[in-house]
Amino acid sequence: MKRPGPLLTLLAGLLLGLFLLTLDATSGTKNTTPTYKPAPTPTATVASPTPTVSRTPVADASYTGRTDDDTSSVAVTIRNGKAIAYFCDGRTKESWLRGGVGDDGSMRLTGRNGAELDGRLQEGKRIRGTLDIGGGHYAFTAAKAVKPSGLYRATARVRNAKLDGGWIVLPDGRQVGILDRDGKPGPAPRIDPATGAVTVDGEQLTARPATP
Template structure:
Protein backbone atom coordinates (compact mmCIF):
# COMPACT_ATOMS: atom_id res chain seq x y z
CA UNK A 1 0.00 0.00 0.00
CA UNK A 2 2.78 2.44 0.68
CA UNK A 3 4.01 2.02 -2.92
CA UNK A 4 0.73 3.36 -4.28
CA UNK A 5 0.29 6.23 -1.82
CA UNK A 6 2.06 8.89 -4.01
CA UNK A 7 0.03 7.81 -7.03
CA UNK A 8 -3.21 8.09 -5.10
CA UNK A 9 -2.16 11.52 -3.91
CA UNK A 10 -1.42 12.71 -7.44
CA UNK A 11 -4.77 11.35 -8.63
CA UNK A 12 -6.62 13.17 -5.92
CA UNK A 13 -4.84 16.40 -6.82
CA UNK A 14 -5.78 15.94 -10.51
CA UNK A 15 -9.42 15.27 -9.67
CA UNK A 16 -9.54 18.25 -7.39
CA UNK A 17 -7.89 20.49 -9.99
CA UNK A 18 -10.36 19.35 -12.66
CA UNK A 19 -13.27 20.05 -10.37
CA UNK A 20 -12.04 23.53 -9.60
CA UNK A 21 -11.54 24.24 -13.31
CA UNK A 22 -15.08 23.09 -14.08
CA UNK A 23 -16.48 25.28 -11.33
CA UNK A 24 -14.46 28.24 -12.63
CA UNK A 25 -15.73 27.80 -16.20
CA UNK A 26 -19.35 27.51 -15.16
CA UNK A 27 -19.20 30.47 -12.83
CA UNK A 28 -17.24 32.69 -15.32
CA UNK A 29 -17.93 31.51 -18.88
CA UNK A 30 -15.94 34.39 -20.29
CA UNK A 31 -12.77 32.71 -19.13
CA UNK A 32 -13.41 29.56 -21.10
CA UNK A 33 -12.34 31.17 -24.43
CA UNK A 34 -11.55 34.64 -25.75
CA UNK A 35 -14.52 36.59 -27.01
CA UNK A 36 -15.20 36.22 -30.75
CA UNK A 37 -14.03 39.12 -32.92
CA UNK A 38 -16.77 41.41 -34.21
CA UNK A 39 -17.77 40.68 -37.80
CA UNK A 40 -16.70 43.38 -40.30
CA UNK A 41 -19.45 45.71 -41.46
CA UNK A 42 -20.16 45.16 -45.17
CA UNK A 43 -22.09 47.94 -46.96
CA UNK A 44 -25.30 46.71 -48.50
CA UNK A 45 -25.57 47.06 -52.31
CA UNK A 46 -27.87 49.86 -53.40
CA UNK A 47 -28.88 48.15 -56.61
CA UNK A 48 -27.84 51.21 -58.68
CA UNK A 49 -24.98 50.80 -61.21
CA UNK A 50 -22.00 53.13 -60.94
CA UNK A 51 -22.24 56.14 -63.25
CA UNK A 52 -20.24 55.68 -66.45
CA UNK A 53 -17.39 58.13 -66.94
CA UNK A 54 -17.54 59.67 -70.44
CA UNK A 55 -14.53 58.95 -72.61
CA UNK A 56 -12.48 62.13 -73.09
CA UNK A 57 -12.50 63.61 -76.61
CA UNK A 58 -9.76 62.31 -78.90
CA UNK A 59 -9.19 65.88 -80.17
CA UNK A 60 -9.49 68.85 -77.84
CA UNK A 61 -9.98 71.60 -80.44
CA UNK A 62 -10.06 71.49 -84.24
CA UNK A 63 -12.03 72.30 -87.40
CA UNK A 64 -12.51 69.96 -90.36
CA UNK A 65 -14.02 70.95 -93.70
CA UNK A 66 -14.79 68.94 -96.83
CA UNK A 67 -17.50 67.58 -99.07
CA UNK A 68 -19.74 64.58 -99.49
CA UNK A 69 -18.41 61.71 -101.58
CA UNK A 70 -20.65 62.63 -104.52
CA UNK A 71 -19.91 66.38 -104.18
CA UNK A 72 -23.55 67.08 -103.26
CA UNK A 73 -22.94 69.11 -100.08
CA UNK A 74 -20.19 70.93 -98.23
CA UNK A 75 -19.62 69.93 -94.59
CA UNK A 76 -17.71 71.60 -91.77
CA UNK A 77 -17.31 70.32 -88.20
CA UNK A 78 -15.75 72.26 -85.31
CA UNK A 79 -15.01 70.82 -81.87
CA UNK A 80 -13.76 72.25 -78.62
CA UNK A 81 -13.56 70.48 -75.23
CA UNK A 82 -16.04 67.77 -76.23
CA UNK A 83 -18.62 70.10 -77.81
CA UNK A 84 -19.23 69.88 -81.54
CA UNK A 85 -20.85 72.20 -84.11
CA UNK A 86 -21.42 71.43 -87.78
CA UNK A 87 -22.86 73.11 -90.85
CA UNK A 88 -24.04 71.50 -94.08
CA UNK A 89 -25.09 73.29 -97.25
CA UNK A 90 -25.13 72.92 -101.03
CA UNK A 91 -25.29 76.62 -101.96
CA UNK A 92 -28.88 76.17 -103.08
CA UNK A 93 -31.64 74.34 -101.18
CA UNK A 94 -29.81 72.31 -98.51
CA UNK A 95 -28.85 74.14 -95.33
CA UNK A 96 -28.59 72.97 -91.71
CA UNK A 97 -26.78 73.74 -88.48
CA UNK A 98 -26.17 70.87 -86.05
CA UNK A 99 -24.68 70.57 -82.57
CA UNK A 100 -23.68 67.72 -80.29
CA UNK A 101 -20.67 66.04 -78.77
CA UNK A 102 -17.33 64.42 -79.47
CA UNK A 103 -16.89 61.42 -77.15
CA UNK A 104 -13.58 59.69 -77.68
CA UNK A 105 -13.28 59.74 -81.47
CA UNK A 106 -17.05 59.57 -82.08
CA UNK A 107 -19.17 62.49 -83.34
CA UNK A 108 -22.90 62.65 -82.58
CA UNK A 109 -24.77 65.79 -83.69
CA UNK A 110 -28.38 66.68 -84.39
CA UNK A 111 -30.20 69.68 -85.84
CA UNK A 112 -33.66 70.95 -86.74
CA UNK A 113 -36.08 68.86 -88.81
CA UNK A 114 -34.29 65.59 -88.05
CA UNK A 115 -30.82 66.56 -89.30
CA UNK A 116 -28.20 64.08 -88.04
CA UNK A 117 -24.42 63.83 -88.37
CA UNK A 118 -22.35 60.91 -87.10
CA UNK A 119 -18.72 60.03 -87.69
CA UNK A 120 -15.23 59.67 -86.31
CA UNK A 121 -12.30 62.07 -86.14
CA UNK A 122 -8.58 62.12 -85.62
CA UNK A 123 -5.92 64.83 -85.74
CA UNK A 124 -6.12 65.08 -89.55
CA UNK A 125 -9.56 63.99 -90.81
CA UNK A 126 -13.26 63.56 -90.06
CA UNK A 127 -15.23 60.81 -91.77
CA UNK A 128 -18.92 60.12 -91.43
CA UNK A 129 -22.45 60.53 -92.72
CA UNK A 130 -24.87 63.45 -92.64
CA UNK A 131 -28.63 63.52 -93.21
CA UNK A 132 -30.61 66.69 -93.97
CA UNK A 133 -34.21 66.50 -95.14
CA UNK A 134 -34.58 63.57 -97.54
CA UNK A 135 -30.87 63.39 -98.34
CA UNK A 136 -28.13 61.30 -96.69
CA UNK A 137 -24.51 61.59 -97.79
CA UNK A 138 -21.19 60.10 -96.66
CA UNK A 139 -18.54 62.78 -96.28
CA UNK A 140 -14.83 63.27 -95.73
CA UNK A 141 -13.28 66.42 -94.28
CA UNK A 142 -9.74 67.50 -93.48
CA UNK A 143 -8.31 69.74 -90.78
CA UNK A 144 -8.32 73.38 -91.89
CA UNK A 145 -6.88 76.58 -90.51
CA UNK A 146 -8.24 80.13 -90.79
CA UNK A 147 -9.13 81.74 -93.07
CA UNK A 148 -10.63 78.38 -94.14
CA UNK A 149 -13.22 77.01 -91.74
CA UNK A 150 -16.82 77.52 -90.64
CA UNK A 151 -18.43 80.97 -90.50
CA UNK A 152 -21.70 82.07 -88.88
CA UNK A 153 -23.52 85.25 -89.93
CA UNK A 154 -26.40 87.06 -88.18
CA UNK A 155 -28.45 89.97 -89.49
CA UNK A 156 -31.92 91.46 -89.15
CA UNK A 157 -33.48 92.70 -92.39
CA UNK A 158 -36.83 94.51 -92.25
CA UNK A 159 -37.59 92.88 -88.91
CA UNK A 160 -36.75 89.35 -90.13
CA UNK A 161 -33.86 87.52 -88.45
CA UNK A 162 -31.57 85.88 -91.01
CA UNK A 163 -29.03 83.18 -90.15
CA UNK A 164 -26.21 82.56 -92.63
CA UNK A 165 -23.57 79.84 -92.78
CA UNK A 166 -20.46 79.50 -94.93
CA UNK A 167 -17.93 76.70 -95.32
CA UNK A 168 -14.53 77.69 -96.70
CA UNK A 169 -12.15 74.93 -97.80
CA UNK A 170 -9.13 75.35 -100.08
CA UNK A 171 -10.28 78.91 -100.73
CA UNK A 172 -13.69 77.87 -102.08
CA UNK A 173 -16.66 79.21 -100.12
CA UNK A 174 -20.15 77.64 -100.13
CA UNK A 175 -22.95 79.29 -98.19
CA UNK A 176 -26.60 79.11 -97.28
CA UNK A 177 -29.07 81.20 -95.32
CA UNK A 178 -32.42 80.84 -93.65
CA UNK A 179 -35.02 83.57 -93.12
CA UNK A 180 -38.43 82.98 -91.54
CA UNK A 181 -37.86 79.24 -91.86
CA UNK A 182 -37.07 79.36 -95.57
CA UNK A 183 -33.72 78.60 -97.22
CA UNK A 184 -32.51 81.64 -99.20
CA UNK A 185 -29.34 82.59 -101.05
CA UNK A 186 -26.38 83.62 -98.91
CA UNK A 187 -24.44 86.78 -99.67
CA UNK A 188 -20.82 86.23 -100.76
CA UNK A 189 -18.15 85.95 -98.08
CA UNK A 190 -14.48 86.80 -98.42
CA UNK A 191 -12.80 84.91 -95.52
CA UNK A 192 -9.97 87.45 -95.62
CA UNK A 193 -12.47 90.28 -94.95
CA UNK A 194 -15.49 88.81 -93.10
CA UNK A 195 -16.55 92.21 -91.81
CA UNK A 196 -17.47 93.28 -95.34
CA UNK A 197 -20.55 91.02 -95.74
CA UNK A 198 -23.77 92.90 -96.52
CA UNK A 199 -27.32 91.57 -97.07
CA UNK A 200 -29.88 93.90 -98.64
CA UNK A 201 -27.78 96.86 -97.61
CA UNK A 202 -27.51 95.72 -93.98
CA UNK A 203 -24.08 94.75 -92.55
CA UNK A 204 -23.90 91.14 -91.37
CA UNK A 205 -22.17 90.20 -88.12
CA UNK A 206 -19.83 87.33 -89.02
CA UNK A 207 -17.87 85.07 -86.67
CA UNK A 208 -15.51 82.17 -87.16
CA UNK A 209 -17.04 79.14 -85.41
CA UNK A 210 -15.40 76.72 -83.01
CA UNK A 211 -17.00 73.92 -81.01
CA UNK A 212 -17.90 76.22 -78.13
CA UNK A 213 -20.30 78.33 -80.24
CA UNK A 214 -23.68 78.83 -78.58
CA UNK A 215 -27.11 78.23 -80.06
CA UNK A 216 -26.10 76.89 -83.44
CA UNK A 217 -28.97 74.42 -83.77
CA UNK A 218 -32.42 75.70 -84.52
Protein backbone atom coordinates in the same frame (compact mmCIF):
# COMPACT_ATOMS: atom_id res chain seq x y z
CA MET B 1 9.86 -17.71 23.49
CA LYS B 2 8.62 -14.22 24.04
CA ARG B 3 6.01 -12.49 21.66
CA PRO B 4 6.90 -9.21 19.93
CA GLY B 5 6.06 -6.30 22.10
CA PRO B 6 3.71 -3.41 21.38
CA LEU B 7 6.64 -1.24 20.20
CA LEU B 8 7.52 -3.65 17.43
CA THR B 9 3.90 -3.73 16.27
CA LEU B 10 3.74 0.07 16.13
CA LEU B 11 6.97 0.25 14.12
CA ALA B 12 5.63 -2.25 11.59
CA GLY B 13 2.47 -0.16 11.15
CA LEU B 14 4.49 3.03 10.55
CA LEU B 15 6.62 1.34 7.89
CA LEU B 16 3.51 0.02 6.12
CA GLY B 17 1.91 3.49 6.11
CA LEU B 18 5.09 5.10 4.74
CA PHE B 19 5.23 2.48 1.96
CA LEU B 20 1.64 3.14 0.95
CA LEU B 21 2.20 6.93 0.82
CA THR B 22 5.27 6.49 -1.38
CA LEU B 23 3.37 4.18 -3.74
CA ASP B 24 0.51 6.67 -4.10
CA ALA B 25 2.89 9.58 -4.90
CA THR B 26 4.74 7.67 -7.62
CA SER B 27 1.61 6.23 -9.33
CA GLY B 28 -0.54 9.42 -9.40
CA THR B 29 -2.01 10.57 -12.80
CA LYS B 30 -1.68 14.00 -14.33
CA ASN B 31 -4.71 16.20 -14.83
CA THR B 32 -5.72 15.66 -18.51
CA THR B 33 -8.56 18.19 -18.62
CA PRO B 34 -8.16 20.04 -22.00
CA THR B 35 -7.36 23.75 -21.86
CA TYR B 36 -10.13 25.86 -23.48
CA LYS B 37 -8.97 28.34 -26.10
CA PRO B 38 -11.54 30.75 -27.56
CA ALA B 39 -11.98 30.60 -31.35
CA PRO B 40 -10.39 33.54 -33.19
CA THR B 41 -12.80 36.33 -34.09
CA PRO B 42 -13.23 36.41 -37.90
CA THR B 43 -11.76 39.51 -39.51
CA ALA B 44 -14.22 41.46 -41.64
CA THR B 45 -13.13 41.83 -45.29
CA VAL B 46 -13.33 45.40 -46.51
CA ALA B 47 -14.23 45.58 -50.19
CA SER B 48 -11.89 47.72 -52.25
CA PRO B 49 -13.66 50.67 -53.86
CA THR B 50 -14.27 50.39 -57.59
CA PRO B 51 -11.67 52.51 -59.36
CA THR B 52 -13.09 55.59 -61.09
CA VAL B 53 -12.46 55.60 -64.82
CA SER B 54 -11.14 58.98 -65.82
CA ARG B 55 -12.18 60.25 -69.23
CA THR B 56 -10.74 63.17 -71.10
CA PRO B 57 -13.31 65.41 -72.80
CA VAL B 58 -12.94 65.90 -76.56
CA ALA B 59 -10.77 68.92 -77.36
CA ASP B 60 -12.32 72.06 -78.85
CA ALA B 61 -11.74 72.25 -82.60
CA SER B 62 -13.38 72.79 -86.00
CA TYR B 63 -13.59 70.31 -88.88
CA THR B 64 -14.45 70.88 -92.54
CA GLY B 65 -14.84 68.56 -95.51
CA ARG B 66 -16.94 67.23 -98.35
CA THR B 67 -19.52 64.51 -98.79
CA ASP B 68 -18.31 61.33 -100.43
CA ASP B 69 -20.28 62.14 -103.60
CA ASP B 70 -18.62 65.60 -103.69
CA THR B 71 -21.96 67.40 -104.00
CA SER B 72 -21.93 69.26 -100.67
CA SER B 73 -19.74 70.52 -97.84
CA VAL B 74 -19.91 69.76 -94.12
CA ALA B 75 -18.44 71.63 -91.17
CA VAL B 76 -18.49 70.74 -87.46
CA THR B 77 -17.33 72.90 -84.55
CA ILE B 78 -16.85 71.40 -81.07
CA ARG B 79 -16.79 73.50 -77.91
CA ASN B 80 -17.00 72.22 -74.33
CA GLY B 81 -18.43 68.84 -75.27
CA LYS B 82 -21.10 70.29 -77.59
CA ALA B 83 -21.15 70.56 -81.36
CA ILE B 84 -22.75 72.60 -84.13
CA ALA B 85 -22.69 71.36 -87.71
CA TYR B 86 -23.61 72.86 -91.07
CA PHE B 87 -24.46 71.02 -94.27
CA CYS B 88 -24.56 73.09 -97.46
CA ASP B 89 -24.64 72.42 -101.20
CA GLY B 90 -23.97 76.09 -102.05
CA ARG B 91 -27.27 76.53 -103.89
CA THR B 92 -30.50 75.93 -101.95
CA LYS B 93 -29.98 72.97 -99.65
CA GLU B 94 -28.65 73.54 -96.14
CA SER B 95 -29.13 72.45 -92.55
CA TRP B 96 -27.86 73.49 -89.12
CA LEU B 97 -27.55 70.70 -86.54
CA ARG B 98 -26.64 70.63 -82.85
CA GLY B 99 -25.99 68.10 -80.11
CA GLY B 100 -23.56 66.68 -77.60
CA VAL B 101 -20.21 64.93 -78.11
CA GLY B 102 -19.30 61.87 -76.05
CA ASP B 103 -15.91 61.45 -74.39
CA ASP B 104 -15.22 58.73 -76.97
CA GLY B 105 -15.76 61.24 -79.80
CA SER B 106 -19.17 59.95 -80.85
CA MET B 107 -21.87 62.46 -81.75
CA ARG B 108 -25.48 62.48 -82.85
CA LEU B 109 -26.65 65.91 -83.93
CA THR B 110 -30.15 66.91 -84.96
CA GLY B 111 -31.70 69.77 -86.90
CA ARG B 112 -35.00 70.93 -88.35
CA ASN B 113 -37.28 68.67 -90.40
CA GLY B 114 -35.72 65.49 -89.06
CA ALA B 115 -32.15 66.26 -90.15
CA GLU B 116 -29.63 64.03 -88.40
CA LEU B 117 -25.85 63.64 -88.29
CA ASP B 118 -24.15 60.56 -86.86
CA GLY B 119 -20.38 60.76 -86.62
CA ARG B 120 -17.28 59.87 -84.68
CA LEU B 121 -14.05 61.74 -84.14
CA GLN B 122 -11.08 59.64 -85.28
CA GLU B 123 -7.76 60.22 -83.47
CA GLY B 124 -8.62 63.90 -83.08
CA LYS B 125 -7.80 64.43 -86.76
CA ARG B 126 -11.06 63.95 -88.63
CA ILE B 127 -14.76 63.25 -88.25
CA ARG B 128 -16.25 60.41 -90.24
CA GLY B 129 -20.02 60.07 -90.39
CA THR B 130 -23.31 60.24 -92.24
CA LEU B 131 -26.02 62.87 -92.74
CA ASP B 132 -29.72 62.35 -93.42
CA ILE B 133 -31.20 65.58 -94.77
CA GLY B 134 -34.27 66.25 -96.92
CA GLY B 135 -34.63 62.62 -97.95
CA GLY B 136 -30.96 62.32 -98.93
CA HIS B 137 -28.30 60.19 -97.26
CA TYR B 138 -24.70 61.43 -97.37
CA ALA B 139 -21.46 59.98 -96.05
CA PHE B 140 -18.75 62.52 -95.31
CA THR B 141 -15.26 63.11 -93.94
CA ALA B 142 -14.30 66.40 -92.28
CA ALA B 143 -10.64 67.05 -91.44
CA LYS B 144 -9.42 69.25 -88.61
CA ALA B 145 -9.48 72.86 -89.76
CA VAL B 146 -6.73 75.44 -89.45
CA LYS B 147 -7.76 79.08 -89.64
CA PRO B 148 -8.99 80.71 -91.75
CA SER B 149 -10.77 77.50 -92.79
CA GLY B 150 -13.79 76.72 -90.61
CA LEU B 151 -17.49 77.44 -90.12
CA TYR B 152 -18.89 81.01 -90.19
CA ARG B 153 -22.32 82.54 -89.71
CA ALA B 154 -23.91 86.00 -89.95
CA THR B 155 -27.42 87.09 -89.01
CA ALA B 156 -28.87 90.57 -89.46
CA ARG B 157 -31.82 92.57 -90.69
CA VAL B 158 -31.15 94.62 -93.83
CA ARG B 159 -33.88 96.73 -95.51
CA ASN B 160 -36.57 94.96 -93.48
CA ALA B 161 -35.33 91.55 -94.61
CA LYS B 162 -34.13 88.95 -92.14
CA LEU B 163 -30.78 87.55 -93.27
CA ASP B 164 -29.17 84.33 -92.11
CA GLY B 165 -25.97 83.28 -93.83
CA GLY B 166 -23.72 80.25 -93.36
CA TRP B 167 -20.28 79.68 -94.87
CA ILE B 168 -17.86 76.76 -94.92
CA VAL B 169 -14.30 77.75 -95.77
CA LEU B 170 -12.36 74.68 -96.92
CA PRO B 171 -8.57 74.17 -96.49
CA ASP B 172 -7.95 74.92 -100.17
CA GLY B 173 -9.68 78.33 -99.84
CA ARG B 174 -12.94 77.36 -101.50
CA GLN B 175 -16.10 78.76 -99.91
CA VAL B 176 -19.50 77.09 -99.90
CA GLY B 177 -22.40 79.03 -98.41
CA ILE B 178 -26.06 79.92 -98.50
CA LEU B 179 -27.71 83.23 -97.60
CA ASP B 180 -31.30 82.95 -96.50
CA ARG B 181 -33.47 86.05 -97.07
CA ASP B 182 -36.76 85.80 -95.21
CA GLY B 183 -36.82 82.03 -95.69
CA LYS B 184 -35.63 82.04 -99.32
CA PRO B 185 -32.20 80.37 -99.65
CA GLY B 186 -29.68 81.24 -102.34
CA PRO B 187 -25.91 81.22 -102.94
CA ALA B 188 -24.05 83.40 -100.42
CA PRO B 189 -21.54 86.11 -101.43
CA ARG B 190 -17.92 85.50 -100.50
CA ILE B 191 -16.59 86.58 -97.13
CA ASP B 192 -13.13 87.83 -96.28
CA PRO B 193 -11.81 84.91 -94.18
CA ALA B 194 -9.32 87.15 -92.39
CA THR B 195 -11.97 89.55 -91.07
CA GLY B 196 -15.31 87.88 -91.80
CA ALA B 197 -16.46 90.97 -93.73
CA VAL B 198 -19.18 90.42 -96.32
CA THR B 199 -21.37 92.86 -98.30
CA VAL B 200 -25.06 92.03 -98.63
CA ASP B 201 -27.46 94.34 -100.50
CA GLY B 202 -25.00 97.20 -100.16
CA GLU B 203 -24.64 96.66 -96.39
CA GLN B 204 -21.44 95.39 -94.82
CA LEU B 205 -21.93 92.55 -92.34
CA THR B 206 -19.47 90.48 -90.33
CA ALA B 207 -19.54 86.69 -90.45
CA ARG B 208 -18.15 85.19 -87.24
CA PRO B 209 -17.00 81.67 -86.36
CA ALA B 210 -20.07 79.59 -85.48
CA THR B 211 -20.03 77.97 -82.05
CA PRO B 212 -22.52 75.71 -80.23
